[in-house]
Amino acid sequence: QKTIKWRMQTYAGPALAEHVVKPAIDSFNKIAGDRMQIELYFADQLVPTAELFRAMQRGTIDAVQSDDDSMASPTEVTVFGGYFPFASRYSLDVPVLFNQYGLNEIWDAEYSKVGVKHLSAGAWDPCHFATKEPINSLEDLKGKRVFTFPTAGRFMAQFGVVPVTLPWEDIEVAVQTGELDGIAWSGITEDYTVGWADVTDYFLTNNISGAWAGSFFANMDRWNELPDDLKELLKLTMDSSHYYRQWWYWGGEASLRVNGTKMKLTTIPDAEWDQVEKAAVKFWDEIAAESETKKKVVDIFKKYNADMQKAGRPYRYS
Amino acid sequence: MSYELIAILMFSAMMLMLMTGQRVFGAIGFVGAAAAMLLWGTGGSDIPFSAAMKLMKWYPLLTLPMFIFMGYVLSESRIADDLYRMFHVWMGPVRGGLAIGTIGLMVLISAMNGLSVAGMAIGATIALPELLRRGYDKTMVTGVIQAGSSLGILVPPSVVLVLYAMIARQPVGQLWLAGVVPGLMMAGLFVLYIAIRCHFQPRLGPVLPAEERDIPLSEKLSLLRAGLLPLGIFAAMMVPFVNGWTSLVESSAIGAMTAFLAAVLKRRMTREVFETSVRQTLAISCMFMWIILAALGFGAVFDGLGAVRAIEDLFTEQLGLSPWMILILMQLSFIVMGTFLDDTAMLVIVAPLYVPLVQALGFDLIWYGVLYTITTQIAYMTPPFGYNLFLMRAMAPPSISIHDIYRSIVPFVAVMVIALALVMAFPQIALWLPHAVYSK
Amino acid sequence: MPRAIELYVRYVEAVNRRVGRIAMYLIFVLVGILLWSSISKTFFLPSLWTLEMAQFMMVAYYILGGPYSIQLDANVRMDLVYGSWSPRTKAWVDAFSVLFLIYFLGVLLYGGLNSTIYSLEYGERSPTAWRPYLWPIKIVMCVGIGLMILQAVAEFFKDLGRIRGEQL
Numbered sequence A: 001q002k003t004i005k006w007r008m009q010t011y012a013g014p015a016l017a018e019h020v021v022k023p024a025i026d027s028f029n030k031i032a033g034d035r036m037q038i039e040l041y042f043a044d045q046l047v048p049t050a051e052l053f054r055a056m057q058r059g060t061i062d063a064v065q066s067d068d069d070s071m072a073s074p075t076e077v078t079v080f081g082g083y084f085p086f087a088s089r090y091s092l093d094v095p096v097l098f099n100q101y102g103l104n105e106i107w108d109a110e111y112s113k114v115g116v117k118h119l120s121a122g123a124w125d126p127c128h129f130a131t132k133e134p135i136n137s138l139e140d141l142k143g144k145r146v147f148t149f150p151t152a153g154r155f156m157a158q159f160g161v162v163p164v165t166l167p168w169e170d171i172e173v174a175v176q177t178g179e180l181d182g183i184a185w186s187g188i189t190e191d192y193t194v195g196w197a198d199v200t201d202y203f204l205t206n207n208i209s210g211a212w213a214g215s216f217f218a219n220m221d222r223w224n225e226l227p228d229d230l231k232e233l234l235k236l237t238m239d240s241s242h243y244y245r246q247w248w249y250w251g252g253e254a255s256l257r258v259n260g261t262k263m264k265l266t267t268i269p270d271a272e273w274d275q276v277e278k279a280a281v282k283f284w285d286e287i288a289a290e291s292e293t294k295k296k297v298v299d300i301f302k303k304y305n306a307d308m309q310k311a312g313r314p315y316r317y318s
Numbered sequence B: 001m002s003y004e005l006i007a008i009l010m011f012s013a014m015m016l017m018l019m020t021g022q023r024v025f026g027a028i029g030f031v032g033a034a035a036a037m038l039l040w041g042t043g044g045s046d047i048p049f050s051a052a053m054k055l056m057k058w059y060p061l062l063t064l065p066m067f068i069f070m071g072y073v074l075s076e077s078r079i080a081d082d083l084y085r086m087f088h089v090w091m092g093p094v095r096g097g098l099a100i101g102t103i104g105l106m107v108l109i110s111a112m113n114g115l116s117v118a119g120m121a122i123g124a125t126i127a128l129p130e131l132l133r134r135g136y137d138k139t140m141v142t143g144v145i146q147a148g149s150s151l152g153i154l155v156p157p158s159v160v161l162v163l164y165a166m167i168a169r170q171p172v173g174q175l176w177l178a179g180v181v182p183g184l185m186m187a188g189l190f191v192l193y194i195a196i197r198c199h200f201q202p203r204l205g206p207v208l209p210a211e212e213r214d215i216p217l218s219e220k221l222s223l224l225r226a227g228l229l230p231l232g233i234f235a236a237m238m239v240p241f242v243n244g245w246t247s248l249v250e251s252s253a254i255g256a257m258t259a260f261l262a263a264v265l266k267r268r269m270t271r272e273v274f275e276t277s278v279r280q281t282l283a284i285s286c287m288f289m290w291i292i293l294a295a296l297g298f299g300a301v302f303d304g305l306g307a308v309r310a311i312e313d314l315f316t317e318q319l320g321l322s323p324w325m326i327l328i329l330m331q332l333s334f335i336v337m338g339t340f341l342d343d344t345a346m347l348v349i350v351a352p353l354y355v356p357l358v359q360a361l362g363f364d365l366i367w368y369g370v371l372y373t374i375t376t377q378i379a380y381m382t383p384p385f386g387y388n389l390f391l392m393r394a395m396a397p398p399s400i401s402i403h404d405i406y407r408s409i410v411p412f413v414a415v416m417v418i419a420l421a422l423v424m425a426f427p428q429i430a431l432w433l434p435h436a437v438y439s440k
Numbered sequence C: 001m002p003r004a005i006e007l008y009v010r011y012v013e014a015v016n017r018r019v020g021r022i023a024m025y026l027i028f029v030l031v032g033i034l035l036w037s038s039i040s041k042t043f044f045l046p047s048l049w050t051l052e053m054a055q056f057m058m059v060a061y062y063i064l065g066g067p068y069s070i071q072l073d074a075n076v077r078m079d080l081v082y083g084s085w086s087p088r089t090k091a092w093v094d095a096f097s098v099l100f101l102i103y104f105l106g107v108l109l110y111g112g113l114n115s116t117i118y119s120l121e122y123g124e125r126s127p128t129a130w131r132p133y134l135w136p137i138k139i140v141m142c143v144g145i146g147l148m149i150l151q152a153v154a155e156f157f158k159d160l161g162r163i164r165g166e167q168l
């Protein structure tokens, strides 16, 4: 029997992929052996990230790891992928939202409409600013050209941030060549892992989202062709990837804040940052007004955050 | 089909296609497209166009037409004539002085543009006829101009280093700075070679006759002002860039604008100069961009079919070589491939294969960028395939035969190999300047 | 050569020359956009649109200028062997090898049309804060690649002409 071969491209470059996806795919390949091999490609390696969705839909690439936002999925839920402002506070919020609050079903339905299988969503790191100049107030954010996600960029533009989108692998260079003043794309673990800590000096401890939401996707036909046991193995693989990231980021964020030497920490006082949180509530309503599906998702976010609030400590402290 | 077989098949098909003399982008693009259609499976037909979208997002490529335009404005408007006079008068009294002055001229031209084309054009049109008229040895001066113009891609700004930076994902600013000292060192080695040769064989580079040297000091000093122009253009472009006020692509636009304004102010921007500069910029930019487009598509197919893994496996596992051996082997393979592959295509196809390997072997990618550029320069100059050779053949007066051109580069290539060896042995030659400037 | 072919070559070359001559001035638009980018960054708030607009301009520049660059004979060939052939041999080989070029351009156009249809169907926007629609630039690319094919076919006819000793 012929070995099934998949090409999977991740949004992440090699240094980051080493943690967010590669260990899981290596395990998969070891176990599946001659029956199936997934060849992993990194950011922009076969196709540019913005073309990922289309390439997968057409079958040029069999599977993708990315958030919905960066790969520009033509779905109603795209805006919620990546960093939807203040939708999550901890990385455990993401799997709970998907598995217990009904996001899985909505995602599955939306992607089925466009010929793509939504396989599994997981949590990544929080969204902080890493900048060349210190950010101590909202005023300091004005006019800063920052690499960030499309939706996060749309949201932060009201505070004078100028969002710039470039190929992921070019960011470090772009900070050095002056194309960018900073990055609002990750937590401190990634800043150190991918080298951004070498080109920026300051890390803002306030974040606009507690955890990134990203997913694995596959071309619908390729998925349907898989035998059931390989489907099962792929699910376990993705869960092991999600689990790895849970501890890798959670531990990394704390450890580098305490022990990291490359970036100085700055903080915008809570009272001032409150403006941003308030703006997010407004932003949610704007998005909800755009369509029925979006309203459904926003309502779930609202319900979830209200529940967490009621549950009190340790779920929410304020 | 095994990965090795695909790698061999695609490379030999490309070689064969290139041999037919079809346009390089057509030959490479065809092999990429055909392999995608035959071997990829579902969706393979989308890859060539997907490469076009990838190319669109490669923002540092915006500097390419800017630097090409700059080069054409500089050479077509002949605003470098004064510069040449400056070197001519100041260096005339020395044995081989005019040739040495030409190297100096080339260093300044290099600081104003990112390719070797402008240096070559200026050297061949201004310096070459003068040098021949003064009885300089034709083989020597042909070599001087080719070697000197090759500095264009090592001394910042440099298009080759921009391309390398995109492929290796390394900061352009650091790469440019890393090219400065090796570039100047190489210029110094050229000068040393000329001086020594002419010292022992004065007939190769006779001193100027006494009556020509008799120029009042005041006039000599006023000629130095010509040196302000390149300094001004270089500063207008590089100062805001290094300080982070403008980005790389913005700086290149400032450079293009400054060169254009300089030509207008010096009343050299005639209708004809304007037409030639604008038209040739389009022609050369199109040549580069279409080759890069085709090569990106080829590269994605090559990679997606597993051929890249095969080559990496060959170097690291199967041959069982030490990192330095692999590095030297890679440098040699560039020169060999330079004999049949167009230089831009070589950059876009081969560099993505080698860069991850270099990184995996633990070498510094900024340092490798400089090695890479010097090797590219050597490839530019070694027969039978090389831009500098082509350009020289097109621009040289009829008295200089193709054999003279081939012969002329021998000693200079030797000097470049020495420079390459020095940078390999002492990485600090390349690295101390970027480290000094960018150390946090 | 049949009159239809002569007319084809003449018209295609005229159109491509005109399109290329217009595209060639886009270099100044490109300079303008990049200068505005640095000016707006220094004195006002940086513009959201400059980088992407410059990228679109660059693509239009080299894709639409492509056929004219073929007319200008700017595209390098490897002339190690080719250079030593007689004009007639060159014409024979060119007439054959240009078909490979046409094949490449055909695949490129096929991918481009698919991509453009997708853009129109889903109202695809660039995933950036400026969020421009992508169909305009994709249409420009398809038109440019289409013109490139027309030019390559004209080259084929010109090669046939050369084999028969006619200058088209």
Ligand code: NA
Binding pocket: B109, B110, B111, B112, B113, B114, B115, B151, B152, B153, B154, B155, B156, B157, B158
């Ligand atoms: Na240069």
Ligand code: NA
Binding pocket: B338, B339, B378, B379, B380, B381, B382, B383, B384, B385, B386
């Ligand atoms: Na060569």
